[in-house]
Amino acid sequence: xxxxxxxxxxxxxxxxxxxxxxxxxxxxxxxxxxxxxxxxxxxxxxxxxxxxxxxxxxxxxxxxxxxxxxxxxxxxxxxxxxxxxxxxxxxxxxxxxxxxxxxxxxxxxxxxxxxxxxxxxxxxxxxxxxxxxxxxxxxxxxxxxxxxxxxxxxxxxxxxxxxxxxxxxxxxxxxxxxxxxxxxxxxxxxxxxxxxxxxxxxxxxxxxxxxxxxxxxxxxxxxxxxxxxxxxxxxxxxxxxxxxxxxxxxxxxxxxxxxxxxxxxxxxxxxxxxxxxxxxxxxxxxxxxxxxxxxxxxxxxxxxxxxxxxxxxxxxxxxxxxxxxxxxxxxxxxxxxxxxxxxxxxxxxxxxxxxxxxxxxxxxxxxxxxxxxxxxxxxxxxxxxxxxxxxxxxxxxxxxxxxxxxxxxxxxxxxxxxxxxxxxxxxxxxxxxxxxxxxxxxxxxxxxxxxxxxxxxxxxxxxxxxxxxxxxxxxxxxxxxxxxxxx
Amino acid sequence: xxxxxxxxxxxxxxxxxxxxxxxxxxxxxxxxxxxxxxxxxxxxxxxxxxxxxxxxxxxxxxxxxxxxxxxxxxxxxxxxxxxxxxxxxxxxxxxxxxxxxxxxxxxxxxxxxxxxxxxxxxxxxxxxxxxxxxxxxxxxxxxxxxxxxxxxxxxxxxxxxxxxxxxxxxxxxxxxxxxxxxxxxxxxxxxxxxxxxxxxxxxxxxxxxxxxxxxxxxxxxxxxxxxxxxxxxxxxxxxxxxxxxxxxxxxxxxxxxxxxxxxxxxxxxxxxxxxxxxxxxxxxxxxxxxxxxxxxxxxxxxxxxxxxxxxxxxxxxxxxxxxxxxxxxxxxxxxxxxxxxxxxxxxxxxxxxxxxxxxxxxxxxxxxxxxxxxxxxxxxxxxxxxxxxxxxxxxxxxxxxxxxxxxxxxxxxxxxxxxxxxxxxxxxxxxxxxxxxxxxxxxxxxxx
Numbered sequence: 001x002x003x004x005x006x007x008x009x010x011x012x013x014x015x016x017x018x019x020x021x022x023x024x025x026x027x028x029x030x031x032x033x034x035x036x037x038x039x040x041x042x043x044x045x046x047x048x049x050x051x052x053x054x055x056x057x058x059x060x061x062x063x064x065x066x067x068x069x070x071x072x073x074x075x076x077x078x079x080x081x082x083x084x085x086x087x088x089x090x091x092x093x094x095x096x097x098x099x100x101x102x103x104x105x106x107x108x109x110x111x112x113x114x115x116x117x118x119x120x121x122x123x124x125x126x127x128x129x130x131x132x133x134x135x136x137x138x139x140x141x142x143x144x145x146x147x148x149x150x151x152x153x154x155x156x157x158x159x160x161x162x163x164x165x166x167x168x169x170x171x172x173x174x175x176x177x178x179x180x181x182x183x184x185x186x187x188x189x190x191x192x193x194x195x196x197x198x199x200x201x202x203x204x205x206x207x208x209x210x211x212x213x214x215x216x217x218x219x220x221x222x223x224x225x226x227x228x229x230x231x232x233x234x235x236x237x238x239x240x241x242x243x244x245x246x247x248x249x250x251x252x253x254x255x256x257x258x259x260x261x262x263x264x265x266x267x268x269x270x271x272x273x274x275x276x277x278x279x280x281x282x283x284x285x286x287x288x289x290x291x292x293x294x295x296x297x298x299x300x301x302x303x304x305x306x307x308x309x310x311x312x313x314x315x316x317x318x319x320x321x322x323x324x325x326x327x328x329x330x331x332x333x334x335x336x337x338x339x340x341x342x343x344x345x346x347x348x349x350x351x352x353x354x355x356x357x358x359x360x361x362x363x364x365x366x367x368x369x370x371x372x373x374x375x376x377x378x379x380x381x382x383x384x385x386x387x388x389x390x391x392x393x394x395x396x397x398x399x400x401x402x403x404x405x406x407x408x409x410x411x412x413x414x415x416x417x418x419x420x421x422x423x424x425x426x427x428x429x430x431x432x433x434x435x436x437x438x439x440x441x442x443x444x445x446x447x448x449x450x451x452x453x454x455x456x457x458x459x460x461x462x463x464x465x466x467x468x469x470x471x472x473x474x475x476x477x478x479x480x481x482x483x484x485x486x487x
Numbered sequence: 488x489x490x491x492x493x494x495x496x497x498x499x500x501x502x503x504x505x506x507x508x509x510x511x512x513x514x515x516x517x518x519x520x521x522x523x524x525x526x527x528x529x530x531x532x533x534x535x536x537x538x539x540x541x542x543x544x545x546x547x548x549x550x551x552x553x554x555x556x557x558x559x560x561x562x563x564x565x566x567x568x569x570x571x572x573x574x575x576x577x578x579x580x581x582x583x584x585x586x587x588x589x590x591x592x593x594x595x596x597x598x599x600x601x602x603x604x605x606x607x608x609x610x611x612x613x614x615x616x617x618x619x620x621x622x623x624x625x626x627x628x629x630x631x632x633x634x635x636x637x638x639x640x641x642x643x644x645x646x647x648x649x650x651x652x653x654x655x656x657x658x659x660x661x662x663x664x665x666x667x668x669x670x671x672x673x674x675x676x677x678x679x680x681x682x683x684x685x686x687x688x689x690x691x692x693x694x695x696x697x698x699x700x701x702x703x704x705x706x707x708x709x710x711x712x713x714x715x716x717x718x719x720x721x722x723x724x725x726x727x728x729x730x731x732x733x734x735x736x737x738x739x740x741x742x743x744x745x746x747x748x749x750x751x752x753x754x755x756x757x758x759x760x761x762x763x764x765x766x767x768x769x770x771x772x773x774x775x776x777x778x779x780x781x782x783x784x785x786x787x788x789x790x791x792x793x794x795x796x797x798x799x800x801x802x803x804x805x806x807x808x809x810x811x812x813x814x815x816x817x818x819x820x821x822x823x824x825x826x827x828x829x830x831x832x833x834x835x836x837x838x839x840x841x842x843x844x845x846x847x848x849x850x851x852x853x854x855x856x857x858x859x860x861x862x863x864x865x866x867x868x869x870x871x872x873x874x875x876x877x878x879x880x881x882x883x884x885x886x887x888x889x890x891x892x893x894x895x896x897x898x899x900x901x902x903x904x905x906x907x908x909x910x911x912x913x914x915x916x917x918x919x920x921x922x923x924x925x926x927x928x929x930x931x932x933x934x935x
Binding site for chain 1: 535824827837839840841842844845846847848849850851852853854855856857858859860861862863864865866867868869
C-alpha cells in the first residue's frame with residue numbers, strides 16, 4: 001500500500017500520472033448562476049430553446065423533486081450535497097441558434113480538448129467504418145459526427161436538444177416512458193434540469209453500420225452534469241452504443257446525475273457499453289465526481305435484446321443500476337460489469353432484471369475489485385412477475401479484494417412469483433491468489449504487472465463483451481487504476 | 488396510533504402485576520426495554536430487515552395476556568406424547584410461557600452443577616448467572632421484538648451447563664399453546680454453556696387450542712470456549728399462529744454451534760438469528776427447512792457476525808412452497824476488518840410448486856477483510872424436469888416421483904441433523920407433510 005504522503009506535490013504527481021484526463025480547458029463558458037429554483041428550470045429550458053411541453057415536463061419533475069428525499073439505502077457514505085450550490089447549465093460553445101454548422105465555429109480550445117481525449121471530431125480523422133461520436137461538454141453537445149452518413153439509412157443520431165426541436169413526436173412519445181420523473185430522487189432532479197445527451201432512433205429493419213458513441217466531458221467548475229440519453233430501436237433493428245466520460249481533477253466534488261432510457265421493440269437488439277472514468281478523487285478522497293445515474297431499458301418487443309456492459313473505474317461515489325424491464329415475450333437482458341474501486345472510492349452498483357413477459361431470460365455477470373480503502377458493493381434485483389412463465393435468470397457476482405483496508409459487499413434480492421421460473425445466484429469473495437502471483441513473479445513479471453494481469457484475466461468474461469475500441473481502453477484503465485495498490 | 492402504544496400503556500398499567508409474576512433480573516431489565524420500545528417501536532415493513540413480514544401489524548389485534556399467571560389447566564403429560572421412536576429425552580414443558588417439569592425430567596438426575604428449569608425460579612435461586620447473562624446479547628437497540636419481549640416475559644427456561652460437563656441425553660423443551668381466548672405469549676430461553684460443556688436441545692412448538700396465538704420468543708445462547716451445542720427448533724402449530732422468534736448466539740473460542748430450524752406447519756412465522764463469532768476457531772452451522780402450504784408464511788433472517796479470525800460459518804436453508812405460501816430468506820454475513828481466514832458459505836435453495844407461491848431471497852455478504860473465503864448461492868426453481876423424466880421412464884408414477892424429488896431436496900438439510908432418531912423422524916414428518924397428511928401434529932393428542 002502506498003504510504004500517505006504529506007508532500008502534496010508528490011501526491012499530485014502520482015494522481016496526475018494515474019488520471020491523465022484531469023486537465024481543464026480554458027474556454028469561455030456561459031454558466032448560469034448557482035442555485036435551483038423554478039426559475040432555474042425555466043432558464044435552462046429557455047437557453048435550450050425548448051417548446052412549452054418540454055418546459056412543462058421539467059416543471060412537473062422539479063415540483064415532484066421538491067417532495068422527495070435523497071435515498072440513503074445504498075452502502076455509501078454520501079456527504080451532504082448542497083443542491084443550491086451547483087450551477088445547472090454551462091455552455092462552453094459560442095453557439096448560434098441552430099448549433100455550430102461547421103467545425104470552424106467550434107472554439108478551437110474545445111476541439112483541442114476532444115483531440116487530447118482521443119475523440120476525433122473531424123470525420124476524416126476517424127478510422128474507416130469507425131465510430132460516430134456525439135461529443136458533450138458540460139451542458140451542451142459540441143458536435144455530432146457522421147450524422148449525414150447515418151441519416152441516409154434513416155438513423156437519427158443527434159443531441160437531445162436537437163431532437164426536442166427536430167423530432168418532437170419521437171421525443172414526446174418515448175421520453176420518460178422508461179424512467180419516469182417520479183422514479184427516484186436523482187431521476188426527478190435530472191428530469192427537471194437535464195441538458196444535452198444523445199438521442200438515437202434506429203428505424204425498422206436497419207442495422208446501424210457503425211458504433212454510435214457519446215463522450216461526456218465535465219469542464220467548468222462548480223457545475224454538475226445532467227445529461228439525458230434516449231435510444232429507440234424499432235422493430236428488427238440493431239445498434240451498438242458506447243459511452244465514455246472524463247472530468248478534470250478538482251478538489252471539489254462535482255455531481256453527475258444522468259438518465260439513460262432505452263426502448264427496444266420487436267426483435268431489435270441494443271448493446272450499450274460504458275467505460276466510466278470520471279475523476280475518482282485523489283488518494284485521500286478529496287474531490288471526485290458523484291456519479292448518481294439511472295439507466296434502464298424497456299424490452300417492449302418480442303424477442304428483443306438489450307445488453308449492458310460497464311467498466312466502472314472512475315467517480316468518487318457511484319450509485320448506478322442499469323436495468324432491464326423484460327416485457328416482451330422471449331426478450332433477453334444481459335448485464336456485464338467490472339467495477340473497480342481504489343483509494344477512497346465507493347461504489348454501489350448492480351442491476352435490476354424485471355421479468356414480465358413469458359420465456360424471458362437474463363444473465364448477470366458482475367466482477368467487483370476493491371483496493372486501497374475503497375468500498376465496493378454489488379446490489380441487484382431479479383424479479384419474476386406472476387405471468388412470466390419460463391423466466392430464467394443466472395447471476396454471478398464475484399468480488400476480489402486487494403488489500404485489507406477495503407470492503408467488498410454483495411446485496412442481491414430475488415423476488416419470484418412464478419412457479420416455472422428458474423433463478424440462480426452465486427457469489428464469491430476472495431483475494432488474489434498467492435499462487436498465481438508467485439507463478440508470475442517467478443517468471444520475472446513484477447508484482448504490479450502481475451496483479452494487472454490477474455485482474456484482467458478475472459475481468460475477461462466482461463471485457464470480452466466490449467466492442468474492440470473499448471476493450472483495449474478498458475484493459476489499460478484497469479491496470480492504471482490499480483497502480484500502487486500493492487507493494 | 489402506533490401499535491406499540493397499546494403495549495406501552497398496557498405495560499405501564501400492569502407493571503406491578505408483571506413484576507410480581509416474575510423475579511429479579513427479569514424485572515430489572517424492564518425499564519430499559521420500555522425505553523427501547525418507546526424509541527424504536529415495533530418492527531414494520533418500512534425496515535429493510537422486515538420487508539416481507541409486517542410484525543407491527545401482528546401486534547394490532549387485542550391479544551389477551553396473562554400477567555397474573557392464571558393457571559390454564561393443561562395436563563402436559565396427557566396432552567403431549569412425543570412419538571419419536573428411540574428418542575429418549577429429558578422432557579420439559581412450557582405451557583404458553585409458564586415452565587413445567589415432566590415426571591421423567593423430575594426424576595432424572597442431572598450432572599452436578601447443571602441447572603435446567605424455570606427461568607423465573609433461576610432468577611431467584613441462581614441470580615449470579617441470570618444477572619450476568621440475561622439480556623446481555625438480546626439487542627434491544629435494533630429493530631426487533633427483544634424489547635417488547637423483555638417487557639412482558641415472566642418466565643421461560645434456563646439451562647446452565649458448567650465447565651467440562653457433557654449432557655449426553657438430549658433435553659427437549661415442548662411449548663404447548665393453550666388458551667380459551669386469543670392470546671399473546673412471551674417466553675424467554677437462556678442457555679449458558681461453560682468451557683467445554685456440551686448440550687443437545689430440542690425445541691418443539693405445538694398448539695393445543697384453535698385460538699389465535701402471537702408468540703414472541705427470545706433465546707440467548709452463550710457458548711463458552713470449546714463448548715458444543717446442538718439446537719433443533721421444530722415448529723408444528725396451526726394456521727392461526729403467529730410466531731416471532733429471535734435467537735442470539737454468542738460463541739467463544741473453538742466453540743461449535745449447530746442450529747436447525749424446521750417449520751412444517753405454521754401460520755405466519757418470522758425467525759431471526761443473530762450469531763456473534765467472538766472467539767477464534769468458532770464454528771457455526773445454521774440450517775433450515777420450510778415446507779409450507781396454504782396461506783402460510785415463513786421468513787427466516789440470519790445475521791452472522793465474524794468478529795475475529797479463523798471462524799467458520801455454514802448455512803443451508805431450503806424451502807418448498809405450495810399453494811399460496813410465501814417464503815422469505817435473508818442471510819447476511821458480515822466479516823469484520825480483522826476477521827482474516829474466515830470461511831463462510833451460505834446456500835438458499837427454494838422450490839415453488841404453484842403459481843401463487845412466492846419466494847423472496849436475499850443473501851448478503853459484507854466483507855472488510857481480504858484473506859477470506861466467502862460465498863453464497865441462492866436459487867428459486869422447480870423440480871428438475873430431467874430427473875422427473877428419468878424416474879417416469881423407470882415406471883415411477885408422477886406423484887411418487889415428485890415426492891421422492893422433494894424429499895431428496897430437503898434431505899440435504901435433514902442429513903445435517905446430528906441426532907439420528909430425530910433425523911429419521913424428520914424424514915417421516917417431511918414425507919407426511921408432502922403427502923398432505925400433516926394437517927395436525929402427531930405429538931399432541933389434543934390436536935383436532
